[in-house]
Amino acid sequence: QLLAEVIAAFQPKLLKGKRVLLTAGPTFEPIDPVRGITNLSSGKMGYAVARAAYEAGAEVTLVSGPTALATPYGVRRISVQTAQQMHDIVMAQLTAQSASSATDIFVAVAAVADWRVANASTQKLKKNADGSAPELVFEQNPDILATVAALPKPPYCVGFAAESEKLLQYGEAKRARKNVPLLVGNIGHDTFGKDDNQLVLFDANGHTDLPRAGKQQLARQLIAAIAARLGA
């Protein structure tokens, strides 16, 4: 913690006085009391961005799905399991604030499940002797980023996209569809769980590559890119 504080002290205070809300990690959508659907996100990228935002002088709240990571120094963490819980906590954070304590920046890094199991069981599903499998019915989860971006006075919204193909095409399309000023693209199965990453920033002016580097270094570059776009 001492080391973390020393490192933080030497980072430029690009976000001094700003309030930053982030999501990170996977979500877990229950199938029954013990099983569920999740994804390979480790939370490392989101936690790195949270740490970089704190280093840059921001007041940081991190809404996190289940991960094995330690909360970054100085960051306030709220733990959730499902996409719906993450949505509810984020909206509560954004709407409970008075004008003087409004969130300035929302960074949606979490790999949120698009679907939840509509017919989740309250008892553990049993294997049938005839080898038949359960039939799961899915319903769409709320789109947290799009919901925040559609608020009357939204914070500056930054989305993340993990794609396994056609990143440049899907990235710009996703930015436009979610109506956010900045979308960060990475190749999902190439980054999940790893310590380094490679990002592409999409904004109204096109896209910018952040070459492969450690996630903490990329997180600092991203915070600088956000601060520059905020005119800070």
Next chain:
Amino acid sequence: QLLAEVIAAFQPKLLKGKRVLLTAGPTFEPIDPVRGITNLSSGKMGYAVARAAYEAGAEVTLVSGPTALATPYGVRRISVQTAQQMHDIVMAQLTAQSASSATDIFVAVAAVADWRVANASTQKLKKNADGSAPELVFEQNPDILATVAALPKPPYCVGFAAESEKLLQYGEAKRARKNVPLLVGNIGHDTFGKDDNQLVLFDANGHTDLPRAGKQQLARQLIAAIAARLGA
């Protein structure tokens, strides 16, 4: 490690010269390159049993699904992701051995997925604009414990059952169905991720309760119970 070795040195050598093969943790069944179905098993109970077996003088191989846990001191770990991979590694371990290096005891602690996704996608599934959800088709995974127990010369087989209801009824039924001499029952959503647990041992003579305690302590009691049944 030094402390672990000292503690190990003071445990009774109930399994000296025995070879123990264990499975632990959850499995992860891919839906697409980033999503999958898993369960809430943390791997703690299986890792505790692996450690206790090593402390008791056994040579221990641990086949582990994805967990954030450190490999117990002295234990050989092989990491896998899916139930099919876990099955394949376990069978390879059991069949590649000569008579002189045969596995004496197999303890199946892992919370293995009963089903895998038959139509897993090689590309990330996209959300459809019309809100429709993917249709997943499931097929049953191999039953590792039952397969091992059905070998011509099986090791002493110990199964684990995580049930959310009617443990006494399901536990004995599961022991009979899988045809194993010892089955260990615990209440799944009451133990997953926790540091303590409460076990019920089912064997041909009925059932024995191991009252709530730390998982490491219960693991040592379980190893003693296995050794007693082996006449060691």
